């Protein structure tokens with residue numbers, strides 16, 4: 001085994017050296033804002049090796065040349081490189097906060113025929129927006145049916161095409177679904193074979209769209225709450241700051257922003273919010 005066929009001291013099937021890693025890092029940073037420093041070399045290799053194999057190539061240099069000219073393969077590479085880890089009711093204190101502090105006024109607005117707009121930005125496989133809807137619908141089927149007739153919409157976006165397809169399907173392994181509290185699961189999920197399917201009333205409230213948080217957002221109007229969690233950790237400080245500022249622009253005054261447990265607001269953005277809970281912020285009036 002030659003040195004060129006080692007990554008992090010492990011033998012590898014394909015040649016992958018520091019220059020290849022630098023090229024992939026530059027690509028994923030430019031496309032998605034995601035940082036892949038040299039310490040992530042093994043991770044990059046592990047995620048892209050199946051693509052190199054699927055394309056019948058024998059080394060990464062040829063794969064890099066391929067993604068340079070092939071849009072479809074570029075999409076596949078981004079899908080493979082993104083981290084999609086999520087779960088139902090992840091960081092459940094955010095859903096508790098939303099139900100207690102945001103939802104009563106929003107529910108009243110819906111009852112008075114107003115509209116409510118919520119955004120799960122970087123929604124991954126859909127557990128986040130579905131959790132939010134199940135929390136609002138509650139354990140009574142009748143309450144969900146009432147809300148399904150109102151102007152309540154959840155926008156759920158992600159960069160990864162493949163993960164959005166899974167999100168839209170709304171079917172989960174039983175283990176995954178066990179993260180939904182039993183009282184909600186029995187009302188809003190049904191067993192289909194060896195999976196659990198999200199009820200159509202819940203699924204119909206969500207619009208899943210492909211959207212790169214770094215690019216232009218074809219979004220009109222503002223949101224009453226935005227969940228943008230566990231994606232900024234992959235970005236550098238200027239990217240985080242720009243994103244947070246744009247999220248603030250897209251929140252209604254008094255609207256809530258929920259961010260991931262290890263994420264923080266940039267100093268330039270923080271004055272636009274009051275911190276009202278753990279990684280929970282309320283936009284102050286301009």
Ligand SMILES: C[S@@+](CC[C@H](N)C(=O)[O-])C[C@H]1O[C@@H](n2cnc3c(N)ncnc32)[C@H](O)[C@@H]1O
Pocket residue numbers: 031032033034082083084085086087090121122123124125128157158159160163211212213214228229230231260
């Ligand atoms: C770790 S998941 C977080 C899912 C969910 N928000 C949560 O907290 O459980 C991060 C998601 O961000 C998405 N992502 C990464 N870079 C992105 C970008 N530039 N624009 C939009 N989504 C991106 C990935 O595809 C992935 O699904």
